[in-house]
Amino acid sequence: xxxxxxxxxxxxxxxxxxxxxxxxxxxxxxxxxxxxxxxxxxxxxxxxxxxxxxxxxxxxxxxxxxxxxxxxxxxxxxxxxxxxxxxxxxxxxxxxxxxxxxxxxxxxxxxxxxxxxxxxxxxxxxxxxxxxxxxxxxxxxxxxxxxxxxxxxxxxxxxxxxxxxxxxxxxxxxxxxxxxxxxxx
Amino acid sequence: xxxxxxxxxxxxxxxxxxxxxxxxxxxxxxxxxxxxxxxxxxxxxxxxxxxxxxxxxxxxxxxxxxxxxxxxxxxxxxxxxxxxxxxxxxxxxxxxxxxxxxxxxxxxxxxxxxxxxxxxxxxxxxxxxxxxxxxxxxxxxxxxxxxxxxxxxxxxxxxxxxxxxxxxxxxxxxxxxxxxxxxxxxxxxxxxxxxxxxxxxxxxxxxxxxxxxxxxxxxxxxxxxxxxxxxxxxxxxxxxxxxxxxxx
Numbered sequence: 061x062x063x064x065x066x067x068x069x070x071x072x073x074x075x076x077x078x079x080x081x082x083x084x085x086x087x088x089x090x091x092x093x094x095x096x097x098x099x100x101x102x103x104x105x106x107x108x109x110x111x112x113x114x115x116x117x118x119x120x121x122x123x124x125x126x127x128x129x130x131x132x133x134x135x136x137x138x139x140x141x142x143x144x145x146x147x148x149x150x151x152x153x154x155x156x157x158x159x160x161x162x163x164x165x166x167x168x169x170x171x172x173x174x175x176x177x178x179x180x181x182x183x184x185x186x187x188x189x190x191x192x193x194x195x196x197x198x199x200x201x202x203x204x205x206x207x208x209x210x211x212x213x214x215x216x217x218x219x220x221x222x223x224x225x226x227x228x229x230x231x232x233x234x235x236x237x238x239x240x241x242x243x244x245x
Numbered sequence: 246x247x248x249x250x251x252x253x254x255x256x257x258x259x260x261x262x263x264x265x266x267x268x269x270x271x272x273x274x275x276x277x278x279x280x281x282x283x284x285x286x287x288x289x290x291x292x293x294x295x296x297x298x299x300x301x302x303x304x305x306x307x308x309x310x311x312x313x314x315x316x317x318x319x320x321x322x323x324x325x326x327x328x329x330x331x332x333x334x335x336x337x338x339x340x341x342x343x344x345x346x347x348x349x350x351x352x353x354x355x356x357x358x359x360x361x362x363x364x365x366x367x368x369x370x371x372x373x374x375x376x377x378x379x380x381x382x383x384x385x386x387x388x389x390x391x392x393x394x395x396x397x398x399x400x401x402x403x404x405x406x407x408x409x410x411x412x413x414x415x416x417x418x419x420x421x422x423x424x425x426x427x428x429x430x431x432x433x434x435x436x437x438x439x440x441x442x443x444x445x446x447x448x449x450x451x452x453x454x455x456x457x458x459x460x461x462x463x464x465x466x467x468x469x470x471x472x473x474x475x476x477x478x479x480x481x482x483x484x485x486x487x488x489x490x491x492x493x
């Protein structure tokens with residue numbers, strides 16, 4: 061009997077301390093590090109970069125703020141990259157007027173421009189394909205598998221990372237629709 | 246933090262691998278415990294497989310139903326191998342329902358079954374911690390402690406290490422528990438310990454969802470789970486131990 065009441069007292073103390081801990085560890089600054097520090101990971105600000113297309117147009121990620129941006133890292137010899145490009149193209153055509161930007165970053169440090177050119181023509185890609193000649197974006201985004209796709213919200217925060225592929229059109233659409241529906245923060 | 250392991254031409258997705266290994270180890274451990282409780286080992290395997298299949302199918306079906314417009318144009322994508330076409334809550338609910346229905350249909354007693362499955366749950370918590378460590382998810386908040394790790398532009402608490410260590414400790418407790426405990430106690434103690442660990446360790450995370458301005462949502466949920474587990478534990482403490490070699 062005495063043991064029971066002692067145990068109940070312990071439980072009550074635990075719960076009280078737990079409640080106290082919740083308040084002590086409450087984050088007064090308003091969440092987490094979310095969106096303030098650049099890192100190639102969900103919940104972080106997408107690290108900024110500037111790259112040019114083969115025809116010399118420059119694209120900087122930070123200048124695209126306000127749009128939903130899909131950054132797809134790829135190479136022309138990579139079969140899953142080739143397999144998912146048509147789906148990306150179709151989804152791009154469907155949502156570009158709603159504020160979708162696709163930035164296909166060719167991992168040029170492990171590719172060659174002739175193949176890239178042929179690839180773009182063959183698949184009829186209309187979104188910008190920018191060239192990562194020295195692999196700096198591959199490094200910045202800790203690229204460890206081709207393709208890897210980063211979905212970035214209107215606020216510039218990475219909302220989803222898909223390493224590997226091919227992604228299905230349904231998967232692309234579901235993610236992009238949800239991001240387009242959000243207001244810019 | 247090491248999401249992909251390259252072995253020759255193979256790119257192995259580590260977070261998923263940890264979870265798969267967890268399912269395998271967990272079911273093995275639970276199988277042994279089930280036999281000690283007098284269950285036939287295949288009744289537990291069947292229950293787990295039924296729940297797992299329902300989890301996978303349920304998650305996909307509910308995702309499709311909530312995104313019908315997308316699949317209307319591309320119906321074949323319903324069978325896509327993309328794992329992200331998945332509704333997690335729907336999957337968990339479907340898995341739980343199927344597991345429960347299977348147990349009912351085989352007249353498996355609820356509390357002893359939960360006790361027998363507890364090593365599986367406890368192993369999955371360890372696997373989850375390791376998979377967070379591999380993917381870099383569930384990361385910590387900034388710290389000046391000497392054991393902080395440099396990750397995503399700041400020195401942070403190695404929250405995934407805390408999480409995995411706590412889960413490993415709890416798994417040890419679960420495995421060390423004698424099978425003579427009253428029915429349900431092993432499961433409820435595991436639930437209470439896990440909720441307590443989450444309540445404490447969530448404070449070191451840098452990615453919490455906040456409610457009511459600044460409270461961490463997961464801590465509030467963990468507190469409620471802890472309180473419920475302790476309450477039910479208190480109610481069940483005097484129930485009889487699991488009777489061996491009785492149930493199918």
